[in-house]
Amino acid sequence: xxxxxxxxxxxxxxxxxxxxxxxxxxxxxxxxxxxxxxxxxxxxxxxxxxxxxxxxxxxxxxxxxxxxxxxxxxxxxxxxxxxxxxxxxxxxxxxxxxxxxxxxxxxxxxxxxxxxxxxxxxxxxxxxxxxxxxxxxxxx
Amino acid sequence: xxxxxxxxxxxxxxxxxxxxxxxxxxxxxxxxxxxxxxxxxxxxxxxxxxxxxxxxxxxxxxxxxxxxxxxxxxxxxxxxxxxxxxxxxxxxxxxxxxxxxxxxxxxxxxxxxxxxxxxxxxxxxxxxxxxxxxxxxxxx
DNA sequence: ATGCTACATGATAATAATTCTCATGTGCAA
DNA sequence: TTGCACATGAGAATTATTATCATGTAGCAT
Numbered sequence: 255x256x257x258x259x260x261x262x263x264x265x266x267x268x269x270x271x272x273x274x275x276x277x278x279x280x281x282x283x284x285x286x287x288x289x290x291x292x293x294x295x296x297x298x299x300x301x302x303x304x305x306x307x308x309x310x311x312x313x314x315x316x317x318x319x320x321x322x323x324x325x326x327x328x329x330x331x332x333x334x335x336x337x338x339x340x341x342x343x344x345x346x347x348x349x350x351x352x353x354x355x356x357x358x359x360x361x362x363x364x365x366x367x368x369x370x371x372x373x374x375x376x377x378x379x380x381x382x383x384x385x386x387x388x389x390x391x392x393x394x
Numbered sequence: 395x396x397x398x399x400x401x402x403x404x405x406x407x408x409x410x411x412x413x414x415x416x417x418x419x420x421x422x423x424x425x426x427x428x429x430x431x432x433x434x435x436x437x438x439x440x441x442x443x444x445x446x447x448x449x450x451x452x453x454x455x456x457x458x459x460x461x462x463x464x465x466x467x468x469x470x471x472x473x474x475x476x477x478x479x480x481x482x483x484x485x486x487x488x489x490x491x492x493x494x495x496x497x498x499x500x501x502x503x504x505x506x507x508x509x510x511x512x513x514x515x516x517x518x519x520x521x522x523x524x525x526x527x528x529x530x531x532x533x534x
Numbered sequence: 535a536t537g538c539t540a541c542a543t544g545a546t547a548a549t550a551a552t553t554c555t556c557a558t559g560t561g562c563a564a
Numbered sequence: 565t566t567g568c569a570c571a572t573g574a575g576a577a578t579t580a581t582t583a584t585c586a587t588g589t590a591g592c593a594t
Binding site: 324326343345346352354356358359362363366367370371372373374375376377378379380381382383384385386387 | 507
């Protein structure tokens with residue numbers, strides 16, 4: 255249960271945190287902005303302060319429960335850290351996000367960092383393109 | 395000459411644009427923020443409105459003269475589009491930026507996009523790590 | 535169960551980064 | 565050289581995010 259997750263990372267189990275975690279688990283969209291989380295909770299009758307949403311997301315990220323992605327266009331999105339690591343490909347027209355994992359790339363990254371004398375701690379790889387020749391306009 | 399570059403992409407040759415392009419070419423730091431460009435020009439006696447800096451950078455980017463990178467920590471940096479394509483590795487402690495190019499990764503990206511039905515138009519790959527075990531704190 | 539205390543929350547102010555507005559200035563083609 | 569579309573600068577406006585602070589509460593110790 256979600257309460258467990260919170261306790262495990264040393265965070266108090268509070269209603270706002272449970273709501274936010276719950277939404278991230280059940281929402282149709284896997285990648286959400288702080289704003290969209292705030293809005294959807296509000297629409298669902300769960301009014302939670304925007305500041306609390308930001309705080310919770312920051313804590314979840316620090317605890318490793320979620321990941322933050324800085325996609326182009328200034329949209330900062332959060333995603334539940336579940337399952338294996340993966341990177342993203344974003345459609346520049348409709349905004350659709352697909353995930354992928356490529357062992358070759360992962361390995362090369364580590365090698366490259368090492369060769370340059372860096373201790374790799376993280377990486378951000380996002381591809382951008384059109385998801386189909388007839389992709390419609392953004393939904394924004 | 396820089397005037398050429400501007401004319402070639404259909405932009406009028408103006409003093410602010412030349413100054414900004416010139417700074418990007420000669421500055422010690424290869425990756426600069428709008429703010430740092432504004433500040434350095436000001437210190438050099440070339441006072442140019444901050445809004446103009448932002449405008450010029452946006453136009454240069456649209457014209458393909460420069461590239462915009464969204465590194466973690468909220469810093470948006472610009473870099474002259476010169477020489478071959480490359481990606482970056484950023485030190486999470488001191489902020490140092492190194493560049494690298496890896497054909498294997500580049501090729502895989504194209505293959506992955508294709509496999510997912512996307513037409514690749516761009517990508518962002520940035521590695522994060524510590525540049526040395528004894529790296530000092532940020533310089534900010 | 536009750537109280538205590540550290541931590542959490544919400545409303546709002548504050549910041550930071552970037553974009554917009556608009557009156558004025560200017561590159562450059564005719 | 566002149567006209568006009570485009571450029572500029574100063575500051576207002578927006579957007580995204582973080583800080584402040586008075587008040588509420590989870591959860592441990594009674």
